Amino acid sequence: MKKHNFFAGPCILSEYTIKNTADAVINFAGMGLSILEISHREKEFVAVVDEARALFKELLNIPDGYQVLFLGGGASLQFCMVPFNLLEKKAAYLETGTWAKNAIKEAKLFGEVDVVASSADKNFSYIPKDYKIPADADYFHITTNNTIFGTEIHTDMDCDIPLVADMSSDIFSRPVDISKYALIYGGAQKNLAPAGVTFVIVKEELLGKVSRPIPTMLDYRTHIKGESMFNTPPVLPIYAALQTLKWYKQVGGLEELYRRNKAKAELLYGEIDANKLFKGTAAVEDRSIMNVCFVMNDEYKDLEAEFAAFAKERGMVGIKGHRSVGGFRASIYNALPIESVQALVDTMREFAAKH
Numbered sequence: 001m002k003k004h005n006f007f008a009g010p011c012i013l014s015e016y017t018i019k020n021t022a023d024a025v026i027n028f029a030g031m032g033l034s035i036l037e038i039s040h041r042e043k044e045f046v047a048v049v050d051e052a053r054a055l056f057k058e059l060l061n062i063p064d065g066y067q068v069l070f071l072g073g074g075a076s077l078q079f080c081m082v083p084f085n086l087l088e089k090k091a092a093y094l095e096t097g098t099w100a101k102n103a104i105k106e107a108k109l110f111g112e113v114d115v116v117a118s119s120a121d122k123n124f125s126y127i128p129k130d131y132k133i134p135a136d137a138d139y140f141h142i143t144t145n146n147t148i149f150g151t152e153i154h155t156d157m158d159c160d161i162p163l164v165a166d167m168s169s170d171i172f173s174r175p176v177d178i179s180k181y182a183l184i185y186g187g188a189q190k191n192l193a194p195a196g197v198t199f200v201i202v203k204e205e206l207l208g209k210v211s212r213p214i215p216t217m218l219d220y221r222t223h224i225k226g227e228s229m230f231n232t233p234p235v236l237p238i239y240a241a242l243q244t245l246k247w248y249k250q251v252g253g254l255e256e257l258y259r260r261n262k263a264k265a266e267l268l269y270g271e272i273d274a275n276k277l278f279k280g281t282a283a284v285e286d287r288s289i290m291n292v293c294f295v296m297n298d299e300y301k302d303l304e305a306e307f308a309a310f311a312k313e314r315g316m317v318g319i320k321g322h323r324s325v326g327g328f329r330a331s332i333y334n335a336l337p338i339e340s341v342q343a344l345v346d347t348m349r350e351f352a353a354k355h
């Protein structure tokens with residue numbers, strides 16, 4: 001039976017990505033060699049990086065003045081690289097979940113951090129709306145999609161100071177107005193590629209303004225100058241990312257992916273709201289279209305393990321909620337077909353009919 005893959009990350013990738021990546025592991029670009037065993041300086045691989053960068057720019061409509069980088073270290077290294085490169089005295093952060101907290105912790109190593117608002121009071125089940133961004137901060141950091149708690153900032157906000165966003169789990173899920181951001185980063189393992197590559201989109205004019213020395217590897221300018229090849233890049237994940245980007249273009253780009261994602265999210269939230277056994281955990285207006293968190297209603301709490309087993313029997317994989325929320329989380333990333341969401345909805349209905 002084909003499994004329905006709801007893992008939060010690493011997670012489902014398109015069949016196109018998996019198939020082409022598998023082929024390249026056997027014979028890359030007709031070289032008669034595996035992509036695992038070639039120099040990253042070979043022209044065939046340099047072409048992969050160039051094409052991935054170009055497609056990133058095309059699909060996200062990235063204006064001039066921005067650079068796209070493919071790095072190692074995960075989004076978690078960006079929690080430190082961002083303040084290393086941009087924080088001179090003070091930075092502002094919005095605390096919307098575990099990843100935002102981790103980013104704040106790192107920034108504090110570099111200067112003053114103003115946490116302008118937090119939703120910790122209600123276990124990060126909503127996005128704070130009422131806050132003031134200090135005009136004298138070097139940047140304002142947000143996490144656009146809170147993978148663990150299933151909340152999302154749905155629009156590109158106006159901000160008078162440079163806006164920095166962790167978009168690990170919602171990049172490419174909708175069209176984004178890149179011009180509103182100074183820097184966007186994310187681990188690729190949620191909508192793009194297997195784990196191992198991190199993307200950074202950075203407005204170049206913001207770099208080189210802090211007075212501290214920056215270690216070579218942690219300085220964005222090193223990687224701009226080296227065209228993401230200063231040192232050995234994560235070759236295979238970059239190749240896989242390129243396949244995903246090609247697939248995104250084939251299916252119709254971000255407008256079409258956004259349309260599909262909204263349809264999938266509406267279908268699943270609709271069932272959660274209608275089904276007597278379940279309830280959503282995120283504030284309705286802040287519900288993520290990528291990570292859907294839900295729990296059993298109080299009077300049915302003791303059915304949780306039974307539902308988990310029931311869903312597993314029907315091919316549902318990866319729906320266990322994160323330990324900090326409990327219950328269930330269905331991640332419905334770009335590559336997940338609506339048929340998988342329908343299968344989960346059918347499972348929820350069938351289970352409710354039994355009880």
Ligand SMILES: *Cc1c(COP(=O)(O)O)cnc(C)c1O
Nearest residue numbers: 074075076099147166168169187
């Ligand atoms: C998964 C995730 C991270 C951590 O990514 P790593 O690449 O594992 O460091 C950071 N932020 C968000 C929003 C995430 O979903």
